[in-house]
Amino acid sequence: FTGEGHSMSIRQPLSTANYFLYMEDGVPVRPMGLFNHNGLIETNLMMINSIEVVKGPVSSIYGPEAVGGAINLITNRPTAVPTLKVGLQGDQFNFRRLQFGGGGTLGRLGVYVGGYLSDQKNSWRERSDYVKNAVNVKAEYQLSGRTRLTGVYAYNDYKGQEGLSFDSTAFYSRSYETSQDFMYRNVKAIRSRLTLDHSWNANAETFVTAFHRFNDYRFAPNHTVRWTTGAKTATSEKQRSIFNSYGLIAQHTQRFAFLNTKLLIGGTYDDTPTRYNAFSIDLAAETRADGRSVRKYTYLNDRPDVKLGDYEAKIHNTGLYSQLEFSPLKALRVTAGLRYDRMSFDYDNFLDKKSGMKAYQQVSPKVGMVYDLGRGRGLYANYGLGFAPPSLTAIFRLRPSVQQVAGQDPFYYNLEPAHFENMEVGGWFSALQNKLYADISIYRLNGRNELLSIRQVDNSTDYQSVGRTLHQGVEFGLTYKPSAEWLIRVGGANALHRFEDFQLSVRQADVVKNLSGKEMPSAPRWIVNTEVFYKPRWLKGFRAAAEWQRLTPFYLNQINTVRYDDRGAFGVPGVSVINTRLGYERKGVELFMNVLNLTDELYISSASRGNNANDRTNFSPSAPRTVGFGVQYTVAGKAR
Known part of the structure; x- marks a missing residue:
C-alpha cells in the first residue's frame, strides 16, 4: 500500500472487508454503513497514547462491524506539568515528518495538542x-x-x-516505474x-458524549481498472463520498456489593446524511509484447455521463446495550452482555x-467467564454473536456488465447482513x-x-454473499524477560479461513462453480511476529531491537490454483522480513534509526488474482530496505 494505506487481519484473512471497528477514545471513526478499510488514514498517529485491541466479535458492547475485532485508539490527556516534544524524522526515500505534542494543566483546565506534518516525494516507486x-x-x-x-x-x-499494482514482469525485475498517471x-x-x-459516588458513574464527524473522500482507486486481454483501451473510475454525522453516546455503570456485581447500560444514536457518486474514465492501454498484460495505462478523459x-x-x-459482571465464586468472574x-x-x-x-437489525448476545487459578494463571471462555450490514457503496453499486442478466x-x-458466531477458550500463565x-x-x-468481492474477466468486481464460512485457529503470545536488559516477545496465530458453502457461479461457461471446501485467498496459515529488545545497563538511555515478521504461503485466488510462496529472509517461503531499531536518549534528546527490511527482500504487501484461466496476478510490492x-x-516542567 502507498502512503498510509493499510489492511487488517484479526480472525479474518488479510482483508479490506468491513469486519473491523476503528475507534478513537471509544467513538467510532466512521458511522456504520460507511466503512473504509483505510480508516486509520483519518487518525493522528502523534496523538495516540495507547491502543486497545479486542479480538473476535464484541458486538455486545461496541456494536456491528466489530466482528474480526475492535481497535480503539486511546489519545493523550493533558499532562500534570507543562510538557513539550518536537521531532523530525525521515528516510532515504524522501519521507519527512515534523511531529509535535505538548500540554499542561493550569488550575481546573488541562490542554494537550499533538500532530504532525508529513510528506513523501519521488520515493522508491513512482506515483x-x-x-x-x-x-x-x-x-x-x-x-x-x-x-x-x-x-x-x-x-x-x-x-x-x-500506485497501481504491477504485473509479474515489473514486480520481479523491481521496475516500479509508473504504470498509470x-x-x-x-x-x-x-x-x-x-x-x-x-x-x-464510589459505585456509580455516568458519561454522555455528543460528537460530530465530517468526511470528504475523493478517490481514483487502483482496484477499479477494467481491461480485457489484448485490448488497447481500458476504463477506470473516479469516486467522491461525503458524510456529515451527528451522534450521542450515553453510558451508566453501577456497582453492587452482592457478588461484586457491576452493571453497565448504554445507548448510542447517530444521524448521517451522505452523498456518493462515481463515474467512468477512459484509458489507453499499452500492452506488453504478448498482449496478455499491460505495461502502462494513460488517462484520456472523464466520462461523467457513464x-x-x-x-x-x-x-x-x-x-442499546447492557452488560452484567458478577463473581459467584471468589476466583470466577462471569460476564453477560446483550446489544x-x-x-x-x-x-x-x-x-x-x-x-x-x-433497515437491518440484530440482537447480539455475549457471555463469558474468567477463572483465576492464582499465581499468575487463569482460564477463560467466551461465546458471542457478530453482525455486519453491507456498506451503502456495495448496495448502490451498478453490477459489472459481465454479471448483468436480463430481469x-x-x-x-x-444484499443481506453478515452474521457470525464466535466460540473461544483460552488461558494464561506466568513462570520462572x-x-x-x-x-x-x-x-x-x-x-x-x-460479503465477498469476486474479480471478473475484465478486472471489475461483483459482490456476492457467501452461504457459510469458517474461521478457526489458535492465537498465542509469549513474553520472556531473562534479565533487566533483555526482553523476548513472540506473538501470532495459526488459522484456517475456508469457504464451507459457497456457490460461485451458475453460468455453464465457468469451469469452477462451487468453492465449498476451498481456502480463502490472502489467508496464511501462520502469522508470527518475533521481537528481541536490549537495553544495556552499561549505556543508560540506549535501546536496540530486532524483529522478524513471518507469513507462511497463501492462495491468491478463490479457486486455490495459485499460491504466493516466494522465499524471503532465511530462505523460508511466504513473507519473511527482518527489521531493526536503535535509539539513544539523553537529557531529553532522543536519536533513533530504524532499518526496515534489513536484508532487502522482494516481497508483497498484497497480491490478488482472478479465477479465470487467462487472469494474471497483480502484485503490490513492499518497500525495499528502508x-x-x-x-x-522533550522538555517538561517541574511539579509544584
Missing part, C-alpha cells in the same frame, strides 16, 4: 507522493471533584497519489466531541430513479518468578452471508 497534516486538541475542565468536561477536535487532511486519494476528516463524565454509482442517503444508527442494533436509511438512487428505505436488478438491493508469561486462545468463528532516522526533543 507514491503524499502529504498529510494532522492535529488534535483535547481540553479537560474539572467542573467539580466529581464532574469533568472534555472537548476534542481532530483535523486530518491527506492528499496522495495512488491518474490515480489519487484525497481525504479530509474532521471530528469533534464533547464528553461529560460524572461520578455519583455513471457507476450516484445516490443520496440519510443513515440512522441506533444501539440491539438497527441501521436504517432513506435513499434516493439517481441511476434507477428509485427512492425508499432499508435481474442491476444493483445490490438484496514472572520472567515468563504466556497466553493462548482457541477460537472458532462461523460466518453466514459473508533506513529511517530521526531526532526528538
